[in-house]
Amino acid sequence: MRQSERGRVDPFIVMDVMEAARRAEAAGRHVIHMEVGQPATPAPLGARQALIRAMEAGPLGYTVALGLPELRARIARLYADWYGVDLNPDRVVVTAGASGAFVLAFSALFDAGERVGLGLPGYPSYRHILKAMSLTPVGIETAPQHRFQPVPEDLPPDLAGLILASPGNPNGTMLDRAQMAALAEAAAARGAALISDEIYHGIDYDRRPVSALEITDDAYVVNSFSKYFSMTGWRVGWLVVPEAHVRTVERLAQNMFICPPHASQVAALAAMDCDDELQANLAVYAENRRLMLEGLPGAGFPTFAPPDGAFYVYADVSHLTDDSLDLSRRILDGAGVAATPGLDFDPGRGHRTLRFSYARSRADIAEGLRRLGAFTAAL
Numbered sequence: 001m002r003q004s005e006r007g008r009v010d011p012f013i014v015m016d017v018m019e020a021a022r023r024a025e026a027a028g029r030h031v032i033h034m035e036v037g038q039p040a041t042p043a044p045l046g047a048r049q050a051l052i053r054a055m056e057a058g059p060l061g062y063t064v065a066l067g068l069p070e071l072r073a074r075i076a077r078l079y080a081d082w083y084g085v086d087l088n089p090d091r092v093v094v095t096a097g098a099s100g101a102f103v104l105a106f107s108a109l110f111d112a113g114e115r116v117g118l119g120l121p122g123y124p125s126y127r128h129i130l131k132a133m134s135l136t137p138v139g140i141e142t143a144p145q146h147r148f149q150p151v152p153e154d155l156p157p158d159l160a161g162l163i164l165a166s167p168g169n170p171n172g173t174m175l176d177r178a179q180m181a182a183l184a185e186a187a188a189a190r191g192a193a194l195i196s197d198e199i200y201h202g203i204d205y206d207r208r209p210v211s212a213l214e215i216t217d218d219a220y221v222v223n224s225f226s227k228y229f230s231m232t233g234w235r236v237g238w239l240v241v242p243e244a245h246v247r248t249v250e251r252l253a254q255n256m257f258i259c260p261p262h263a264s265q266v267a268a269l270a271a272m273d274c275d276d277e278l279q280a281n282l283a284v285y286a287e288n289r290r291l292m293l294e295g296l297p298g299a300g301f302p303t304f305a306p307p308d309g310a311f312y313v314y315a316d317v318s319h320l321t322d323d324s325l326d327l328s329r330r331i332l333d334g335a336g337v338a339a340t341p342g343l344d345f346d347p348g349r350g351h352r353t354l355r356f357s358y359a360r361s362r363a364d365i366a367e368g369l370r371r372l373g374a375f376t377a378a379l
Contacts, residue, residue: 067094073094172307202228
């Protein structure tokens with residue numbers, strides 16, 4: 001049977017690494033997971049209890065396409081609490097994870113063949129979703145001196161859109177207010193729609209991230225319950241859109257998804273009030289970050305941009321290899337540590353980098369660093 005050219009996207013390599021790690025574990029090995037950006041903690045207790053009550057109260061059928069009104073209102077209140085932004089809840093669209101938000105955003109904003117800019121290294125699914133939708137991803141190579149974030153002078157002139165991520169994946173670096181404003185202005189000058197990926201907001205250490213909504217209302221903002229709220233498998237996120245775009249996005253959501261998962265929305269609403277548990281998770285990430293910043297140089301990985309947020313370190317491995325995919329396999333086989341090759345994030349330069357996630361327990365991070373040190377010492 002025929003296949004579309006749009007379907008010929010590259011694999012999401014981290015998922016392949018996860019599968020290789022699963023096979024190793026099935027064979028009896030103990031693997032330290034530094035490959036995937038997934039909290040080791042479950043959804044907050046209050047979220048789980050709220051879902052149990054809802055399930056006992058009655059069936060969980062379709063919700064309206066834009067999501068439970070009470071959840072949209074609670075998300076709008078988060079913007080007041082975190083950023084001092086007065087957000088109309090009508091602009092909030094609950095989605096099937098951040099991935100669903102990107103599909104809706106790209107569908108609402110761009111026509112086939114248009115060019116959308118994104119920083120490299122960057123989250124690989126931006127590129128793959130764009131290609132699958134007959135759009136053209138335009139990689140913008142970022143530099144270490146800019147902490148792997150785009151700068152206005154690097155933006156091409158012929159973009160229909162620009163995706164920003166702060167904190168970024170795989171590097172964990174952030175844009176400050178002036179940098180975000182300069183990029184928003186540069187996008188507007190090119191007639192490019194601005195999409196701000198803010199799914200790691202809440203996971204920050206020395207300073208809080210800046211939301212694009214603090215700069216402009218003329219942007220699409222993507223967020224998720226996966227990271228800070230520790231709800232990866234629940235597949236629930238949100239999108240904030242300009243008021244004039246709400247009905248367009250609603251029509252798309254009705255037809256593409258009908259609605260986000262009702263059960264996940266119930267849990268997400270309750271999770272937003274589980275501050276003590278969420279802050280305890282953040283304290284673990286902060287300690288893990290300290291362990292990584294202190295321990296990676298001694299483990300043979302001295303060169304990286306210290307992360308401002310999220311739970312990743314993106315390390316240069318050019319002193320060890322020019323094939324990060326092969327190195328990640330050898331580390332898994334030889335050390336029992338799963339790490340993600342940089343090719344996932346930067347097809348041109350990623351063969352010289354690895355991403356290490358520190359979202360697991362402190363004991364796992366300490367053991368992973370020990371194993372990595374033993375591995376590199378034996379090279």
